[in-house]
Amino acid sequence: MNISKFVAPEIIFGRGSLSQLGESVIRIGASKVFLVSDAGVIKAGWVDQAVHYLHAAGLETEIFSSLTTNPKDCEVTEGARRYRESGCDGIVAVGGGSPTDVAKAIAILATNGGVLQDYEGINRISHPLPPMVIAPSTAGAGSEVSQFAIIVDTARKLKMSIISKSLVPDIAIVDPELVQTMDSKLAAATGIDAFTHGVESYVSLAATPLTDIHALKAINLASRNLRQAVSNRHDMEANTNMSMASLTAGLAFSNAILGATHAMTHQVDGLIDQHHGETNAAILPFVMEYNLSACPEKFRDIAEAMGENITGLSVMAAAERAVVAVRQLISDIGLAKGLGNLGLAAEFIPLLSENALKDACLVTNPRAASREDIEGIFRKCM
């Protein structure tokens, strides 16, 4: 490919940057804001704070928080109805990947109509979305900068990937203060999610120098700060670095796309209601092993970015160090569990493999994979 494109929103980063929310919303022309969040974030007090900033800027608000982890299409339908009825003209999400993806999906239905299934896949959106500002409260999903929205189709029991550059929000406000209210388990799951984004986008077939910089930076920051962030939730340096890791990983994967890990976790998440980070942790090392031979140099770079000493090692040996280091990181933050432990029954593997083949993320995986290959990896992950 000779021509590449790098799409990113306006990004406001730093502790206390949530205070920019009201002014940001006014700047993109909204007057009544549909604020999407969830119960945890409301409990932590971030929604009150966001509403305070919005009201201070003279904006009206309508709060929507009826959603769950791994958000469902029916929740989006209800949100879109509420959006239309309340007469809002802009969308703000404050929260993790779930509220963010729901906010994006509501935005699609708000101006395009129809049902969410109409927009599944790549570039199916035909009308611009309402103005959108996203303030993440976790450090991992990267959805605040990405062109992805992942929503569970409750009828088909799988995650629908909606991919469109129109899903990139207008403004991302990344305030590390928000992430400190996560508990350790969530910090670990979201952190490994960000790390996985970094690895998968770096080895992606669609990677470009612009995405590589962000991917390596994300790998580097996560591997050096995740352990501290998990063990000490009040380490603001670790929190800030993890926020940046999540942001850079988001910029990388949004433009370079992901790989087989995500093609597989999307299927598992549709079936068992576990945090996406935990399934990532269970699958990532085995997909890395599978991909190793396709681009050993890239895995060597990953090992190096993770601080492994690779001096004097052959490329392949150095690349293998990356897998070892990743296993160690996962183990250190307490996520070393098999898919079986997470509640996946082996009988579903053929079906999951079949569906994973159709996932868009598999397109950019560095090593081609057949149904049998995917099934093999799944079995190893159990």
Add this chain to the structure above:
Amino acid sequence: MDQREKLLEQLTGVDSSKLNYYVELKKRNQEVLKQNGRLEILHQLSRDINIDMSIADIVERAFANLPQALPCDFLGLVAIKSSGLILKALMPRDFCRIDDFPAHSPSLKVIQEKKADIFNLPPEELSHILINPAYPGPLRSLAITPMFKRDEVIGALIVGSAKAECYDEADLSFVQHLTDQLSISIQNARLYKQVSRAKDEWESTFMAVTDPIMLIDTDYNVLLHNGRLPAEMQDFWNKALGRKCFAKLHGRTEPCPDCPIQEVQRSGQPVYQRWQTESGLVLDLSYYPVFTEDRLLSAVTIILKDVTEKIKMEGRLVQTAKLAALGEMAAGVAHELNSPMTVIIGTAQLVARELQEAGQPEQAEELDDIVNSGLRCKRIIQNLLTFSRQDQQPATEIDLNAEARLVLGMIKYQINRSQITITEHLTEDLPRLSANGPQIQQVLTNFLINARDALTEVERQEKTIEIATELQIKNGQRFAVLSVTDNGIGIQPENLAKIFTPFYTSKEATKGTGLGLSVSLGIAESHNGTIEVASTPDQGSTFALILPIDQA
């Protein structure tokens, strides 16, 4: 490029971008502007089309506005006729001819399916449209919409262009709107024509009646009238402020007492009334109620019929009949009296001669008085006989003075009895004229009786009646004038107009019939003459019978 690379390109590639709100807004804006423009054209059209326009004019006006909204080389209106379709109107007017609409013709399809459609047909499918070679053809795009009258299809509107495939659904929807608008305009024009034709018919019927007709609402306002009011009544009509009937007809400021409209309102039935105007006209008025749909009186139609002439005629007939009867009686009485009078006179003369011979002349002279009185009776009887035969007598050459003396001879005695002095100023060399003598006598008798009656009601030292005849020359025409002047009570000016009206009388009921002067005027007019009256209250009156001497 294989499937995988294509997907890769879609995911990351340059083909996809974040959709831009400004672009969307501009697109919407353009659509709105276009729509606005079209609405404006429809609006403009609805203002341009007048209610009295023909269908051809309406189509022409639409054609003038259309190119602003969409490509249009041809605009046609197809109507359903019993035998099929016809091209009712088109623009340009000489663009094409369609003699026959074949079964496959798009217009027929649209009309049958009652559904607008766009047609992009090859020229051979449209061969029935015979396009004038002066225009660029053939038509490659057609937008045809059904024209509805309520739910019924009455035709179709064709918008055509020589450009290929130039109409879309939005254009079709606009054409349908246009068609609906035109349909309304055409219906309106048609209704307007019907209504105005009906109105014209009624108006001309109304105006054609020569009797005055007016429509008056229940509040006495004149709503309509046919302008046939007689000249004598126009004075109040023209001077009245407002349009109340009592002001316009009677010069009153409030409704007339016992106005028939009240009775019409009460009974719901027509009411008839006879009315004598100040100017002496006699009118028969018919008041007909006009009801609303729910049987409420909304207005009253009044027809005025001038019956003055008819009344006069009736009066004359009565008088003539009376006179005829009187004449019969008089003739009978005169005949019966003639023999006794002859005996009286003869016997008196015989006795007088015998007394003369017997040498008693004094007694003989007394008998002479009997003889003379008897002779006078015989003359009166002779006159009565003459008078009674008037109808049979045709016009003859008469001497007006002789006629006057004849009458005086008959009634001078009666008048003298009332201490009235009669003087005669008869012009002796009056030319003879052609007239019905007895009728002239009748007029004069009437004048004299009226003069006597006028004098009996007045206290005066000297009561005089002057009879005069004279020759008058007016505009080179000669007239004989027979006038009777009295110094009696005279006539009030407001009554002057009425005196010739049949049955009008100032006398007690036992004395007058109210027919004398109207019959006299009738006689004067039948001689191509007239009667002139001059009167001053309390000083006297002059009645003059004026007859032309030279008949035309």
